[in-house]
Amino acid sequence: MRILLFTGKGGVGKSTVSAGTAAMSAARGLRTLVLSTDAAHSLGDAFGVGHALGSEPVEVADNLYVQHVDAQRRFEESWAEVQGYLLSVLDTIGVDRIAAEELTIIPGAEEVFALLELRRMAVSGEWDTIVVDCAPTAETLRLLALPEALGWYLERILPVQRTMVKALKPVLTKAAGVPMPGDSVFDALVRLHGELAEVRELLSGPEASVRIVLTPERVVLAEARRSWTTLSLYGYRVDGVVANRIFPAGGSDDWRAGWVKAQDDVLSDVGASFEGLPVWRSFYRPTEPVGVEDLREVAEAAYAWTGSVDPLAVPDTPAPFRTETDGETTAVRLALPGLAQWVERDQVQLGRNGDELAITVGAYRRLLTLPAALARMRVSGARVEGGELRVTFSRQTTNTESETS
């Protein structure tokens, strides 16, 4: 099963290109699902089926199904138990019901549940291709950082909480009348934790990749470069770029000639910025591409630009995170492509705390839990070189203090 995610700045054509890619996959006879995690669903409009779409996949052509994830419903299914408990606590301490409901809605919840829905579809075994039309870049980056971040958090609070609850139960129930969480609350959290781990495995696995959609404009390109680095930091493979809404040359209009020239300049920078990745080109059409056929044509035309790359095949892009052992030392290599173009070397920071490595790139940070074998070793060096961060570990028992470089 192939999972393709499309992201990019607002309005660049993510929905158009993802819908088109899905239509193309379906036309090849692959059972294809395209779903959007963006709350502002527009797939229905692109396919010309309006808002007839529901939270379950709807067939719009042979082999082609579309789904608008109903985050609210998934939220209710997975979080209701935990929320119910939190509400009863807040009620006991006198928090007004409306305010309490606000408080128990976790930030980013909608996005988390969109991911859980993606997982449900992926494990159903029903699909050959799943195309995900993501929200604009910033939200997508937050979304894709969530499974690991939330997993990290749950791993740390779960065992502590369970022990604490056992110890405090008799005291608390008597003293303040605060209800204690039942096993079902913990079970719900444990299940959530497991499902998020699966989401992470699916999305960082070899069959999943992210494509960046952009329009040939400086500001859009700058954001696209940053997202390439950041996606890699979080462990996702980026396997290509779609440059959309390119003005075709021709005619004798100065205004048009001006745009064609300006876009050409940016396009050559796109090529240089995303070296090693296919850059597909999609021209500005005279009308909005709407409906299965139009969308499929847009995608076919774009992917034909680099004829040798099959846009639906599993890419041979290596995983951004790799380890290499050579005698007494092990090197962890984290690809941070495009880094040099937007970040100063000193904006990359590395911290170590026990079995964790905290990597900060500009405003983004990833807490990486080291494999057991590395956790026992000492960091003996770190450098940024050739688009990757390379951290070397030496075999020597660590002392527990943290080291920062």
Ligand SMILES: Nc1ncnc2c1ncn2[C@@H]1O[C@H](COP(=O)(O)OP(=O)(O)OP(=O)(O)O)[C@@H](O)[C@H]1O
């Ligand atoms: N190559 C193209 N030629 C002509 N019109 C296009 C092209 N690509 C996209 N459009 C149109 O541009 C508009 C925005 O496209 P689309 O909705 O796919 O962008 P998006 O990145 O998903 O936007 P959002 O960030 O709002 O989700 C739509 O009206 C779409 O039909």
Ligand SMILES: [Mg+2]
């Ligand atoms: Mg969209």
